[in-house]
Amino acid sequence: MPEATETLAKRLRRQAVWCAELDSPLYASLLESAADDLGLEGPVWAVLEGFQEEPGSAALALRLMGAVHRLVLDDTLSDLAAHYPSTGGDGDPSTAWPVFRQALIDHRSEIRALLGTGCQTNEVGRSAALVGGFLEVAHRTGLPLCILEIGASAGLNLLWDRYRYESAEGAWGDEASPVRFTHSYVIPPPLNRQATVIKRMGCDLHPIDPASDAGSLALRSFIWADQLGRLALLDGAIEIAREMPAVVEQADAADFLQRELARQVPDVATVVFHSVFMQYVDEAGRRRIEAVISEARRSASRDSPIFHLRLEPGMTGEARFEIRLDEELLGTSLAHGTGVRWVVDSSAL
């Protein structure tokens, strides 16, 4: 197999493994079939040709699946909709594959154009992993929170305090919330804590307005089509955002933080946070973000402390993501915020 097709096939197969591990048999199988098709230089190659130059972290396989899903959701691909559970289809990968393949032939230029945009997910499930960190800061400081999210997409995780979290050991949040996490915890964080958010703001290079039709279509397209639980969480969060949108400014993360962290408010704890974001920033950009946060933390006064909370892939290359507060490992979770295992016990603090 030529090097370019081999590179792309490896990326599709790696994503297929992750989809299988994260319980998406439809996407796992479609991506495996797409990787096989690359070897034949068929329609998958015609759609992906040229993208092999991108870094692996640019999530090409997910962008391909997102582009096709978008055309299913907007009814362009009604034959494929019959096989996609998100549109009431049967979820059968073996009957879906030939229809998927034909869609790549019939809609090659639209799909290539959609591939040119970034991976614009906004995974509401990650709030279930982050909530323990916000509660930890409120518990340790006794202060109300100002939360600043970088790479916020549509800002749905900025609304974490409007969601309901339930574990075997306790619950937090509005019982009537349309976003309800009931299966996110293996070892839950302490949820018997108070927290008040008095300011929330985010930034993204390409913010999405979740209240608009175009915005909600874009967000829904990046949910894996056989994961109806994730889709329901997203739809619930969009409903909340329609009533109470979080401000997500179009800005680069380092510029945004430089400006916002210079505004210190007494008796407020500021939490800078991000999830599955750093892999999309180049090395120089990462260094700048880290420098801005470190400098602001160093010069923060005692009554306006600054914390850095994040959910990002771990160093070990395993499927588990790490939830860190400053240098401290609070817990781990899977990529979409499920399977949370809390490791820190701060009840004595």
Ligand SMILES: C[S@@+](CC[C@H](N)C(=O)[O-])C[C@H]1O[C@@H](n2cnc3c(N)ncnc32)[C@H](O)[C@@H]1O
């Ligand atoms: C995979 S999405 C994750 C979104 C959200 N944090 C979540 O967990 O659902 C990554 C986001 O980072 C944004 N992004 C990438 N580089 C950025 C930068 N330098 N400054 C601000 N946003 C950026 C992208 O536009 C995209 O919306």
